[in-house]
Amino acid sequence: MNNENLLKEVISQFDFVGEVIQIRPYGSGHINDTYLVEFKIKHMGVVPIILQRMNTNIFKNPVQLMENILNVTTFLRKKIIQYGGDPERETLTVILNKNGKPYCQDSEGHYWRGYHFITGATSYDEVKTDEDFYQSGLAFGKFQSLLSDFPAHTLYETIPDFHNTRARLEVFKKAVEEDIINRAKDVQKEIQFILQREELANKLISMQENQELPLRVTHNDTKLNNILIDDKTHQGLCIIDLDTVMPGLAVNDFGDSIRFGASTALEDEKDLSKVQCDMHLFEVYTKGFIQGCQGQLTLAEMQALPLGALVMTFECGMRFLTDYLQGDTYFKIQYSTHNLDRCRTQLKLVADMEKKWNEMNYIVEKYIS
Numbered sequence: 001m002n003n004e005n006l007l008k009e010v011i012s013q014f015d016f017v018g019e020v021i022q023i024r025p026y027g028s029g030h031i032n033d034t035y036l037v038e039f040k041i042k043h044m045g046v047v048p049i050i051l052q053r054m055n056t057n058i059f060k061n062p063v064q065l066m067e068n069i070l071n072v073t074t075f076l077r078k079k080i081i082q083y084g085g086d087p088e089r090e091t092l093t094v095i096l097n098k099n100g101k102p103y104c105q106d107s108e109g110h111y112w113r114g115y116h117f118i119t120g121a122t123s124y125d126e127v128k129t130d131e132d133f134y135q136s137g138l139a140f141g142k143f144q145s146l147l148s149d150f151p152a153h154t155l156y157e158t159i160p161d162f163h164n165t166r167a168r169l170e171v172f173k174k175a176v177e178e179d180i181i182n183r184a185k186d187v188q189k190e191i192q193f194i195l196q197r198e199e200l201a202n203k204l205i206s207m208q209e210n211q212e213l214p215l216r217v218t219h220n221d222t223k224l225n226n227i228l229i230d231d232k233t234h235q236g237l238c239i240i241d242l243d244t245v246m247p248g249l250a251v252n253d254f255g256d257s258i259r260f261g262a263s264t265a266l267e268d269e270k271d272l273s274k275v276q277c278d279m280h281l282f283e284v285y286t287k288g289f290i291q292g293c294q295g296q297l298t299l300a301e302m303q304a305l306p307l308g309a310l311v312m313t314f315e316c317g318m319r320f321l322t323d324y325l326q327g328d329t330y331f332k333i334q335y336s337t338h339n340l341d342r343c344r345t346q347l348k349l350v351a352d353m354e355k356k357w358n359e360m361n362y363i364v365e366k367y368i369s
């Protein structure tokens with residue numbers, strides 16, 4: 001069946017009223033297929049929703065995943081009401097299907113979900129103003145502190161070992177060794193760069209194992225386009241893309257935001273001379289994140305924030321290269337060397353952070369009170 005008919009089939013499984021007037025691909029996520037669907041409803045005008053085909057190549061158990069999302073958003077909704085916020089805009093609202101399920105399946109077996117579309121807000125692929133980045137740090141910190149009393153044991157692990165950098169290094173080495181599409185010869189420089197920094201893969205995971213860093217309920221995918229910024233107030237409005245909310249390390253949430261948002265260029269910039277980790281952006285995010293965590297971070301966690309940035313960037317670069325070597329089966333790509341370009345920006349950022357290591361630590365020290 002063609003995509004349009006599949007979409008119509010899926011839409012008919014939800015209890016929508018009104019006439020569909022537009023369906024179009026939406027956003028720049030690397031994982032799910034996201035569509036904006038607009039309905040024309042009598043007396044209400046145009047009502048948009050988000051429809052997503054979940055990536056079951058990556059998320060093996062979409063039913064458990066949606067149970068996580070429903071539980072987390074229900075929990076957040078109560079907290080938002082308690083502090084007088086707007087639960088319709090400050091967290092995702094899952095749309096149930098006609099049978100009351102938070103997902104539906106099309107005739108080809110794909111799993112789909114719907115969310116209320118949050119209007120008057122934007123997800124950015126790059127930082128436009130320092131203040132927006134500060135606000136996103138505040139919001140990601142607050143997200144974590146709101147979930148600090150969420151019962152972590154009720155969460156399914158949607159991707160095992162998601163930020164186990166040590167395990168990811170092993171997968172990377174296997175991909176190099178197997179070299180199934182004969183690409184390794186062209187990326188020796190990048191492979192060697194990663195292998196020379198093998199010890200980075202152990203750092204945070206050992207601190208977690210030694211209980212130097214506590215496990216918390218974290219987002220695990222905190223890049224800038226996974227937060228909606230309010231167009232009017234410019235505050236971080238809603239944290240989205242909750243597929244990977246699982247027990248994890250706070251420093252990883254911090255680090256993933258830095259690798260994406262504190263970069264002076266897009267994640268897939270080809271001209272590496274444009275790619276640096278901007279220390280001013282690093283500072284504004286640090287300030288926002290620590291504030292947003294509302295005193296919950298331990299001293300060890302705060303001191304490990306620069307390491308979070310370095311390791312998350314290293315891990316992401318390694319993941320892009322692994323996917324390139326394995327034939328681009330994980331991240332969506334627009335052209336054949338897309339994952340390689342993405343890998344190169346991450347490795348450039350790693351090298352830049354190494355140079356700026358003292359400065360990064362000095363900045364973090366300023367915000368440890």
Ligand code: ADP
Binds near residue numbers: 030119123
């Ligand atoms: P992926 O896992 O592929 O990254 P996301 O859940 O992040 O998918 O969604 C992709 C994009 O769709 C987001 O970056 C954002 O721009 C947009 N989006 C997702 N959910 C909503 C929503 N409820 N309201 C408005 N925009 C949304």
Ligand code: GN1
Binds near residue numbers: 058220243
């Ligand atoms: C993916 O889903 P999206 O596009 O927000 C990936 C992250 C990577 C990121 C790199 C589930 O995020 O882990 O850091 O791409 N998400 C998953 O841009 O693997």
Ligand code: MG
Binds near residue numbers: 029030225226241
């Ligand atoms: Mg996303």
